Amino acid sequence: MNNKPIIALDFPGETEVFQFLGYFNESLFVKIGMELYLQEGPAIVQKVKEQGHDIFLDLKLHDIPNTVKSAMKGLARLGVDLVNVHAAGGIRMMEGALEGLEAGTSAGNNRAKLIAVTQLTSTTEEEMKNEQKINLSLLDSVLHYAAISKQAGLDGVVCSVHEAGKIGETCGQEFLRVTPGIRLAGGAAHDQKRIATPDGARADGSSLIVVGRAITGAQDPVAAYKEVCELWGEQ
Ligand SMILES: O=c1ccn([C@@H]2O[C@H](COP(=O)(O)O)[C@@H](O)[C@H]2O)c(=O)[nH]1
Numbered sequence: 001m002n003n004k005p006i007i008a009l010d011f012p013g014e015t016e017v018f019q020f021l022g023y024f025n026e027s028l029f030v031k032i033g034m035e036l037y038l039q040e041g042p043a044i045v046q047k048v049k050e051q052g053h054d055i056f057l058d059l060k061l062h063d064i065p066n067t068v069k070s071a072m073k074g075l076a077r078l079g080v081d082l083v084n085v086h087a088a089g090g091i092r093m094m095e096g097a098l099e100g101l102e103a104g105t106s107a108g109n110n111r112a113k114l115i116a117v118t119q120l121t122s123t124t125e126e127e128m129k130n131e132q133k134i135n136l137s138l139l140d141s142v143l144h145y146a147a148i149s150k151q152a153g154l155d156g157v158v159c160s161v162h163e164a165g166k167i168g169e170t171c172g173q174e175f176l177r178v179t180p181g182i183r184l185a186g187g188a189a190h191d192q193k194r195i196a197t198p199d200g201a202r203a204d205g206s207s208l209i210v211v212g213r214a215i216t217g218a219q220d221p222v223a224a225y226k227e228v229c230e231l232w233g234e235q
Helices: 014-021 034-041 043-050 064-074 091-104 125-132 137-152 163-169 198-203 221-232
Strands: 005-009 029-033 053-059 082-086 115-119 156-157 176-179 208-211
Touching: 014 034, 014 043, 029 034, 029 091, 034 115, 043 091, 053 064, 053 115, 064 091, 064 198, 082 091, 082 221, 091 115, 091 137, 115 137, 115 176, 125 137, 125 163, 137 156, 137 163, 156 221, 163 176, 208 221
Parallel strands: 005 029, 005 208, 029 053, 053 082, 082 115, 115 156, 156 176, 176 208
Antiparallel strands: none
């Protein structure tokens, strides 16, 4: 897995995806999420992989342990690089996810990294307290979810840049902090609440950044991607 900025392919179908990918003449790290996967199914993963791109399959599984285990076993066969669940599903569910992923990975292939969503980057502390009835600061809630994800044996978490540094200190620098909510300076936040710039993400301890609309919605997506790469300082 490389550490290029991960481009969120939040498009309604494969026509838009391949038009977008056609602007680039290099291999990318892309994210296939619910919008695209639920329209196109597993075939879209195969088609994007055939073009040589690394893939984060962002389906955020959250169900009883047995169901998540079986679903992960199936997803493992798609041969993606990164997959995820919701940490709110609990330790047994996350352990099940890992078992399923290991069971579904064919001998000789690398297992996909498994990460857990802590608090969505669209959530504010006020919303978390009022709607989820979690009586902690948002940072403490994220740190708690990171701690139980690590306890379950996962490879890292999805969090915002604002919590990434502290998670690195408490869970170790090898524990991945994958951070969406990335915007170029002055860019619209849309529905995101805990946002940061690519250079801010680098400075504050992200391991990988996820960038959607700042690139896919740009007048010149290739120029926007290059700007993100420069600010992120792709290694
Ligand atoms: O906490 C989370 C978890 C996942 N996402 C996903 O990342 C992208 C972000 O898109 P932008 O257009 O850059 O806002 C999107 O696919 C989300 O589903 C997230 O934003 N926050």
